[in-house]
Amino acid sequence: MFTPSRILVPVDGRALDEEMVAFACEQSKRSRARLYAVYVIEVKRTLPLEIDLPAEVERGEAILQKAEDTARKWRQDVETEVLQARDAGTAIVEEAERRRIDLLVMGLRYRMKFDQFYIGNTVLHVLKSATCRVWVCREPMPAV
Numbered sequence: 001m002f003t004p005s006r007i008l009v010p011v012d013g014r015a016l017d018e019e020m021v022a023f024a025c026e027q028s029k030r031s032r033a034r035l036y037a038v039y040v041i042e043v044k045r046t047l048p049l050e051i052d053l054p055a056e057v058e059r060g061e062a063i064l065q066k067a068e069d070t071a072r073k074w075r076q077d078v079e080t081e082v083l084q085a086r087d088a089g090t091a092i093v094e095e096a097e098r099r100r101i102d103l104l105v106m107g108l109r110y111r112m113k114f115d116q117f118y119i120g121n122t123v124l125h126v127l128k129s130a131t132c133r134v135w136v137c138r139e140p141m142p143a144v
Helices: 016-031 054-073 088-098 121-129
Strands: 006-010 034-042 079-085 103-108 133-138
Touching: 006 016, 006 088, 016 034, 016 054, 016 103, 016 133, 034 054, 034 088, 054 079, 079 088, 088 121, 103 121, 121 133
Parallel strands: 006 034, 006 103, 034 079, 103 133
Antiparallel strands: none
16 A cells, blocks of 8 residues: 655645645645645746745745645644746646655646646646656536
């Protein structure tokens, strides 16, 4: 049976974040894994990567605070970090490599594009490029 020792949860401020952090906390509690949460600010290519973006950093910190609050309910510690990158998927994969993560837990919105289910670039990149296990939980289909 797979027992993770380091779990990473990327959060972005959507409703699914709390569920994903709680799920990761449950897994962390079972295996005594270290838990990490990251928020990625995607910096436009027209701007320098190191640019100071106080409003975006503040938003990221608020979102990570919610992740910490959820972890606290589970009596779990979580290390959080705001990252700045050109591409969220690449930043998540690189962070997973840097921290030697063995389980990435991600939420996926239910989205349609041109009448087809659309997974999005971030999740697709992580699924293609991450060397660790990736658990993706798609939110329910909206009622018609």
